[in-house]
Amino acid sequence: xxxxxxxxxxxxxxxxxxxxxxxxxxxxxxxxxxxxxxxxxxxxxxxxxxxxxxxxxxxxxxxxxxxxxxxxxxxxxxxxxxxxxxxxxxxxxxxxxxxxxxxxxxxxxxxxxxxxxxxxxxxxxxxxxxxxxxxxxxxxxxxxxxxxxxxxxxxxxxxxxxxxxxxxxxxxxxxxxxxxxxxxxxxxxxxxxxxxxxxxxxxxxxxxxxxxxxxxxxxxxxxxxxxxxxxxxxxxxxxxxxxxxxxxxxxxxxxxxxxxxxxxxxxxxxxxxxxxxxxxxxxxxxxxxxxx
Numbered sequence: 001x002x003x004x005x006x007x008x009x010x011x012x013x014x015x016x017x018x019x020x021x022x023x024x025x026x027x028x029x030x031x032x033x034x035x036x037x038x039x040x041x042x043x044x045x046x047x048x049x050x051x052x053x054x055x056x057x058x059x060x061x062x063x064x065x066x067x068x069x070x071x072x073x074x075x076x077x078x079x080x081x082x083x084x085x086x087x088x089x090x091x092x093x094x095x096x097x098x099x100x101x102x103x104x105x106x107x108x109x110x111x112x113x114x115x116x117x118x119x120x121x122x123x124x125x126x127x128x129x130x131x132x133x134x135x136x137x138x139x140x141x142x143x144x145x146x147x148x149x150x151x152x153x154x155x156x157x158x159x160x161x162x163x164x165x166x167x168x169x170x171x172x173x174x175x176x177x178x179x180x181x182x183x184x185x186x187x188x189x190x191x192x193x194x195x196x197x198x199x200x201x202x203x204x205x206x207x208x209x210x211x212x213x214x215x216x217x218x219x220x221x222x223x224x225x226x227x228x229x230x231x232x233x234x235x236x237x238x239x240x241x242x243x244x245x246x247x248x249x250x251x252x253x254x255x256x257x258x259x260x261x262x263x264x265x266x267x268x269x270x271x272x273x274x275x276x277x278x279x280x281x282x283x284x285x286x287x288x289x290x291x292x
Contacts, residue, residue, distance in 0.1 A: 040266065047071070047259035054255055070260040078249055080242070080261055084268070086234075087224055087241035090160050094223035095216040097165035102215055103208065106174035107200055111186060121175065127168040136229075139163055143233055159233035164223055170215045177211040178204065217276055221269045 041062075046054050048065040074080045105124065109117045143153045143163075153159040181204070189199050224243070231244045242265045250258050 043259055043266070044263055047256060047263045049256060051255040054259075067256060070256045071264075073253075073257045074260040074264060078253060078257065078261055080264055082238075083240065083242040083245050084264070086239055087243065087265075087268075089157055090230065090241050091220040091223040093157055093161040094164035095220040097161045098167050098170050098219035099212050099216050101165040102167065102170040102174040103200075103205070103212060105171045106178045107204060109171075109175045110178035110181075111199070111204060112196060124168045124171050128172070140232055154233050155236040155239055157234075157239070160223065160226075160230055163229065164219060167219065170219065173215060174208065174211055177208060181207055213276065217272065220272065224269050 042058075045061040045065055046058075047070055048067050049061045050064075050067055053064050054061055105120075108114065109121050143159045145151070146153060153162070185203055185207075186199060189203055194202070224241075227243045230241050234240055234244065242261075246261070246265065249261055253261075
């Protein structure tokens with residue numbers, strides 16, 4: 001039995017079977033596109049209509065597009081610009097903090113390799129299996145009173161950045177990548193007299209840019225869409241990210257304007273991924289070739 005697949009090249013060249021396979025492929029592709037893009041396209045169409053049209057004929061919004069004033073109201077009446085700025089600060093700070101912690105921990109475990117590195121790696125791995133809700137209360141109490149010092153991080157962005165940096169998944173991801181780097185480069189640098197900091201800056205950091213980009217992108221998108229933790233530690237309305245403000249906006253604005261705010265909140269992470277996906281994939285391919 002051939003292990004090439006269900007259909008052989010001869011089957012695909014057959015006039016009937018080949019045509020059926022192509023039709024099935026096209027139908028599957030259309031179905032996936034509708035399931036993935038359909039809700040987003042409907043949201044965009046609804047944001048360009050009126051509230052009455054959306055409530056009266058939800059699927060007819062594609063035929064009544066033209067209310068661009070909804071986006072003007074989203075930025076003037078709802079102050080979406082400030083909410084986006086807060087969200088951008090939360091996402092950027094979380095990405096930088098996550099990269100710094102993951103690179104530092106991964107460098108210690110995979111490159112420096114002290115005696116206690118296996119114990120530290122096992123402790124980090126153990127936290128992956130803990131549900132996030134288990135640490136929610138202790139983490140919140142720590143933010144209110146930082147290790148008994150009387151310092152409170154509530155209503156500061158540090159309350160979001162620091163917990164985001166403690167990502168065991170990111171540490172393990174970077175550690176696994178660093179273990180795949182050629183050990184000869186590190187040993188050659190040590191023979192030339194380079195210290196740990198010089199090795200990190202001149203050798204490890206340039207080679208780990210692809211995986212650090214992935215970690216930063218995942219951390220930024222995760223922080224952008226997070227709701228529970230920012231709603232607990234950022235109670236000041238002036239510091240709220242857009243994810244926390246959406247339920248309040250829903251209750252205080254009309255439906256069409258709310259849809260416009262949803263489009264703005266959704267489009268930013270999508271654009272980020274579309275912009276950075278090609279260099280990230282290219283970097284991953286380069287790193288795979290380096291390992292080979």
